[in-house]
Structure formats: C-alpha cells, structure tokens
C-alpha cells in the first residue's frame with residue numbers, strides 16, 4: 001500500500017481567512033493538480049485530512065462541504081488525478097479527538113487504507129498543527145510553503161529545523177518519487 005496523506009486548505013487549494021464556503025470559492029492550485037496526477041500515475045493512494053470548523057460555527061453546512069468536495073474530486077479527475085479519500089472534522093473544539101493537531105483523522109485514514117502504522121506515510125501540510133498531528137499519528141511530517149507555509153516556517157523556525165520543507169505540493173511529490181521513497185514501501 002503506497003499512501004500519501006494531505007492537508008487540504010493551503011496545500012491543494014487556496015486558503016481563505018473566511019473559509020472556503022462554496023464550490024465557487026474553491027480554487028485549486030494548478031501545481032497541486034499536477035502533483036495528484038503524478039501520484040495517480042505511480043499508483044499512490046491519496047487521503048485528505050481537513051479541519052472544517054466552519055461547519056460547527058454555522059458558516060457553511062455539511063451539504064456545502066459535500067458540494068465543495070464533489071467539485072474538487074471532479075477537477076482532480078479531469079486533470080488525471082485519482083480518487084481522494086477525504087476525512088474532515090466539523091468540530092471547533094480543540095479537544096475533539098478528530099480535530100488537528102489531535103491525531104484522530106490520520107488514524108482513521110490509516111484504518112481506511114487497512115494499515116497498522118503510518119510510519120512510512122508522509123503527511124503534508126502548511127500549518128504548524130499539520131506537523132504536530134503528523135508526529136502524534138506517527139506519520140512523516142512535511143511542510144509546504146503554499147497557504148500559511150512560509151509564515152509557519154518563519155514563526156516555528158526552531159521547531160521545524162528537522163522537518164522537510166518544499167515550496168509546494170508538486171516539488172514535495174517530485175522529491176518523494178525521485179528519491180525512491182515509494183520503492184521501499
């Protein structure tokens with residue numbers, strides 16, 4: 001099983017301070033679409049773990065999110081990418097086990113893909129929470145510069161010293177594929 005886990009906002013699509021609330025507000029990064037196409041071509045499964053507290057806050061609904069994800073999946077497939085297994089957390093409670101940086105969603109993905117460990121699975125995000133959650137779930141944390149990435153890198157410079165950093169998802173995926181990372185697992 002070859003798997004990569006990804007954060008959504010700021011990694012696959014443009015983040016918005018006021019949340020992505022409608023399909024129209026979902027703007028996918030062209031480089032991310034390319035990255036997803038490369039992953040599909042190499043037979044690597046993709047899981048997404050995304051905090052969506054805007055639902056509990058009443059800013060958008062489960063139905064809105066479903067429409068957003070339908071559009072995302074459609075665009076990804078149109079560009080040669082594959083099926084996305086999406087897990088989201090609608091809770092705004094930082095103590096909720098599924099809300100990042102708590103590891104619930106990553107553990108759920110581990111089970112979705114019938115794995116017993118995430119030790120060979122990269123988890124890529126743009127927020128410090130993504131690095132924390134990857135560590136807590138036993139995945140391999142990687143940071144990208146898109147979204148909040150460069151700000152995160154600057155703010156948490158010391159904590160991120162030993163964390164792999166790439167300008168964007170495409171460069172991260174190209175690195176993983178070129179380095180033979182997926183040959184061994």
Ligand SMILES: [Mg+2]
Nearest residue numbers: 007009010126
């Ligand atoms: Mg993000």
